[in-house]
Amino acid sequence: xxxxxxxxxxxxxxxxxxxxxxxxxxxxxxxxxxxxxxxxxxxxxxxxxxxxxxxxxxxxxxxxxxxxxxxxxxxxxxxxxxxxxxxxxxxxxxxxxxxxxxxxxxxxxxxxxxxxxxxxxxxxxxxxxxxxxxxxxxxxxxxxxxxxxxxxxxxxxxxxxxxxxxxxxxxxxxxxxxxxxxxxxxxxxxxxxxxxxxxxxxxxxxxxxxxxxxxxxxxxxxxxxxxxxxxxxxxxxxxxxxxxxxxxxx
Amino acid sequence: xxxxxxxxxxxxxxxxxxxxxxxxxxxxxxxxxxxxxxxxxxxxxxxxxxxxxxxxxxxxxxxxxxxxxxxxxxxxxxxxxxxxxxxxxxxxxxxxxxxxxxxxxxxxxxxxxxxxxxxxxxxxxxxxxxxxxxxxxxxxxxxxxxxxxxxxxxxxxxxxxxxxxxxxxxxxxxxxxxxxxxxxxxxxxxxxxxxxxxxxxxxxxxxxxxxxxxxxxxxxxxxxxxxxxxxxxxxxxxxxxxxxxxxxxxxxxxxxxxxxxxxxxxxxxxx
Numbered sequence: 181x182x183x184x185x186x187x188x189x190x191x192x193x194x195x196x197x198x199x200x201x202x203x204x205x206x207x208x209x210x211x212x213x214x215x216x217x218x219x220x221x222x223x224x225x226x227x228x229x230x231x232x233x234x235x236x237x238x239x240x241x242x243x244x245x246x247x248x249x250x251x252x253x254x255x256x257x258x259x260x261x262x263x264x265x266x267x268x269x270x271x272x273x274x275x276x277x278x279x280x281x282x283x284x285x286x287x288x289x290x291x292x293x294x295x296x297x298x299x300x301x302x303x304x305x306x307x308x309x310x311x312x313x314x315x316x317x318x319x320x321x322x323x324x325x326x327x328x329x330x331x332x333x334x335x336x337x338x339x340x341x342x343x344x345x346x347x348x349x350x351x352x353x354x355x356x357x358x359x360x361x362x363x364x365x366x367x368x369x370x371x372x373x374x375x376x377x378x379x380x381x382x383x384x385x386x387x388x389x390x391x392x393x394x395x396x397x398x399x400x401x402x403x404x405x406x407x408x409x410x411x412x413x414x415x416x417x418x419x420x421x422x423x424x425x426x427x428x429x430x
Numbered sequence: 431x432x433x434x435x436x437x438x439x440x441x442x443x444x445x446x447x448x449x450x451x452x453x454x455x456x457x458x459x460x461x462x463x464x465x466x467x468x469x470x471x472x473x474x475x476x477x478x479x480x481x482x483x484x485x486x487x488x489x490x491x492x493x494x495x496x497x498x499x500x501x502x503x504x505x506x507x508x509x510x511x512x513x514x515x516x517x518x519x520x521x522x523x524x525x526x527x528x529x530x531x532x533x534x535x536x537x538x539x540x541x542x543x544x545x546x547x548x549x550x551x552x553x554x555x556x557x558x559x560x561x562x563x564x565x566x567x568x569x570x571x572x573x574x575x576x577x578x579x580x581x582x583x584x585x586x587x588x589x590x591x592x593x594x595x596x597x598x599x600x601x602x603x604x605x606x607x608x609x610x611x612x613x614x615x616x617x618x619x620x621x622x623x624x625x626x627x628x629x630x631x632x633x634x635x636x637x638x639x640x641x642x643x644x645x646x647x648x649x650x651x652x653x654x655x656x657x658x659x660x661x662x663x664x665x666x667x668x669x670x671x672x673x674x675x676x677x678x679x680x681x682x683x684x685x686x687x688x689x690x691x692x693x694x695x696x697x698x699x700x701x
Contacts, residue, residue, distance in 0.1 A: 194699075196699045197699065197700060252538070256541035257537070257538065257539075257540070257541045257698065258695065258698065258699060271541075273539065273540070273541070275538075275539045276535075276539055279536060279539050280536050280540070282463060282467060284466075284467045284470070284471065285467065289463070289466075292459065293459060293460075293463055296455070296456045297536070297540055298540060299540075299541075299542065301455070302455045302456070302459060
């Protein structure tokens with residue numbers, strides 16, 4: 181793979197259940213590891229995509245189109261049934277805040293745990309702890325158990341951790357806005373810093389303005405297929421609307 | 431550069447081993463977190479690791495020694511060792527088999543070696559077993575039972591039972607994702623195994639013609655190895671019996687980790 185390429189998907193195919201069903205007969209129990217015929221599935225089919233280092237890609241598509249599944253494939257959470265996913269660099273998926281949080285541990289202990297689960301060496305996370313605490317603005321409650329935190333405080337701590345991960349490839353599954361107005365402003369600034377740095381960024385969002393403001397290239401997904409890949413953001417947004425209208429008519 | 435591709439079936443044990451070795455700091459952090467969360471908030475803290483086996487030993491002592499009038503002064507110690515080894519096995523399998531489902535949201539959000547979730551349970555139960563075993567020398571000194579060279583066999587019992595449970599957990603946690611009813615089967619199976627593994631009776635009570643069948647159960651063998659190691663009596667656990675249990679354990683681990691590595695990716699999609 182060319183060293184300027186951050187991510188490369190070649191003929192990627194993945195079938196995944198949309199609604200989970202449980203086996204109802206003994207016969208079906210024997211087909212445990214194969215796909216069951218009664219299962220309602222969706223498919224990401226024949227995805228070919230090459231993303232260069234430093235690109236900021238927006239992913240558009242209606243709910244259930246396969247956007248989040250694509251991000252999980254890129255981050256290594258899902259593996260393709262067919263084809264290959266090649267990754268050149270450290271990758272982080274930011275899909276929710278407070279990953280791996282343990283409510284009975286203190287905020288400080290949760291920083292170390294969550295940071296380590298995101299793939300940072302423990303020593304590095306420990307070195308980042310003061311900066312994370314400062315960014316979160318939770319100095320007074322950082323040694324209290326997480327169960328005493330409000331949901332806003334938990335989200336602030338979660339965002340402060342992911343803001344310090346410093347990955348080479350950053351995947352956002354819906355951009356978040358948490359905390360009070362001052363924290364939201366700092367969050368927005370930090371996201372912009374991450375996006376404007378050297379990182380390769382892929383953003384899944386329904387926020388068209390965000391696509392216009394940040395993305396250099398947009399891909400549209402519909403029914404598990406990559407229907408458009410363009411640097412013209414307006415074209416991508418209008419294609420997204422067309423697909424949504426078709427879907428509404430159906 | 432990472433290329434995500436499906437691993438081959440027989441590379442499972444090597445992948446598991448390498449992954450745990452590479453992420454040992456994270457695993458150690460997860461085990462310490464569980465110890466802190468489990469015992470940190472209690473007034474008696476880690477003393478509960480001793481109080482639980484003592485309590486159950488007292489119950490069995492009441493039933494078998496006092497009410498039934500068994501004169502064997504070693505019976506309470508035999509029962510205690512049986513409980514310690516069996517509960518390490520049963521808790522590891524019971525919690526390990528549902529680890530993927532219990533951590534489904536974490537698994538769907540972060541890419542990390544999922545075998546760590548199972549190893550976390552096994553590691554926690556390993557530490558818990560070691561802490562619980564502190565009661566054994568205290569009881570032996572109190573009862574005037576002397577230590578024998580056979581104590582060197584104790585690690586075989588401790589490592590063996592945890593590795594056996596770890597192998598079963600790796601296999602079962604995948605099956606449970608596809609068939610949730612398997613949780614109930616595991617629960618019933620563990621209860622049946624409790625009565626079949628000689629937890630509250632020593633293998634010396636088993637008729638000679640059935641003894642070999644009894645010891646084909648590796649859990650029963652590890653309990654007897656533990657008893658033999660502590661009490662200095664290896665008349666039941668011959669080298670052949672020990673090697674057979676270790677061999678079965680190794681096979682269960684290899685098969686379990688192969689199943690886990692081959693099917694974990696499909697299981698994750700179904701979480």
